[in-house]
Amino acid sequence: MAEITAAMVKTLREKTDAPMMECKKALTEAEGDMARAEELLRVKLGSKASKAAARVTAEGLVGLYIADDAKLGAVIEINCETDFVAKNDDFVKFVADIARLVADKNPADVAALSALPFEEGTVDSVRSGLIGKIGENITIRRFQRIETANKLASYVHGGRIGVLVEYAGADEVGKDLAMHIAATRPKALDAAGVPAADIATERSVAEQKAAESGKPAEIVAKMVEGSVQKFLKEVTLLSQPFVKNDKQTVEQMLKEKSASITTFVLYVVGEGIEKRVDDFAAEVAAAQAAAQ
Known part of the structure; x- marks a missing residue:
């Protein structure tokens, strides 16, 4: 046990x-x-x-950059240890500069980005210098770059939620899509994009709930399938009720506006990161023991 x-x-x-x-x-x-x-x-x-x-518990910022023609953009997440540092001017500038660098240079991954020339050295040497100046660890976690013949729109909420959208249509549609995604946090455009593991988890939960109902097997099967389909509608962008008019779905809104969406990127600072929990009392006791 x-x-x-x-x-x-x-x-x-x-x-x-x-x-x-x-x-x-x-x-x-x-x-x-x-x-x-x-x-x-x-x-x-x-x-x-x-x-x-x-x-989410980890701190940091989501940075976004879109070129003037709205056809090239990048989104990046850079983490730090405290919310205080996330508001530091030097840190904020670093995040914005690196987002633009990603768009301009198109690095393959974080390692390639870290090795790029930047200011008086490389991205990684500047990052290390910032760590020394601020006194807190800073890491580049992830980024994504989009170049398109269509258009890009973005939205950042409080520096912690960032959305980059590739779409076709009026500028207002792009802005509305980005804000909607930030508010509802869909997992994918449609059911085909939802991770199989997420669907399996929902199905498992639904099966266990349905089994407790005591209903016949054929009814249980329908209950499970209904729960899974409800989940998919809730987490897929095109099926979600549009935040500015919940009488229509996002898909219906796009059709009405003669618009479309190709893809989106949604970053939430610290999502999936376990933040260290400090036990102050234990630290004090350890310090006292070490001093003896």
């Missing part, structure tokens, strides 16, 4: 908003498997358990 620690319970509670005791029970049943425990909570508590699933 895996040991269920207070830290594990705390982590699961932060991810799900579920009560402490429910978190402990789920972890015990899952033998310490965090992902399985979260799934168990969703089966038992429904949507309450997924409220904070997208909560």
Whole structure:
């Protein structure tokens, strides 16, 4: 039997908003498997358990650059340790400059970007210098570049959510799409783009819920399929109710405006990153022990 620690319970509670005791029970049943425990909570508590699933903890900024002709752009996420540094002028400038560099030079990956000439050295040497100046670790996490014959639009919310959209249509449509994506955070344009693992997880949760209903197998199968289809409509951009008019879907809005969308990039700062949780009391005790 895996040991269920207070830290594990705390982590699961932060991810799900579920009560402490429910978190402990789920972890015990899952033998310490965090992902399985979260799934168990969703089966038992429904949507309450997924409220904070997208909560992010790492700090930093999303940077965006679009050329004047709106046909070339880039989005980048650069992380730091605290929100305070994310507001530092030097850090903000670094993020903006590197986003433009990505657009101009089209590096293959973070390693290639880090090696590019920049200011008096390379991107990586400037990053290292900034670390020394600010006193906090800084990492380039990810980026994406789009060059198109159509148009690009972007939206940044508070520096923490960034969207880059490739579309055809009026400028207003691009702006509306970018803001909608930032607000609803779709996983893909349509069902074909949703990761198979996400669909499998939803199907598993639905099957477990349906099994508890005691209904006949054919009814259970319909319940499961209905739940999966509902999930896909909620997480695919074209199927979502348009934020400025929830009487129509995004797909219907685009048709009405004689517009289309090819792709989008959505970055949320720290998404999927586990931030270190410092135990101040433990640090003090360790410092005292070391001093003796």
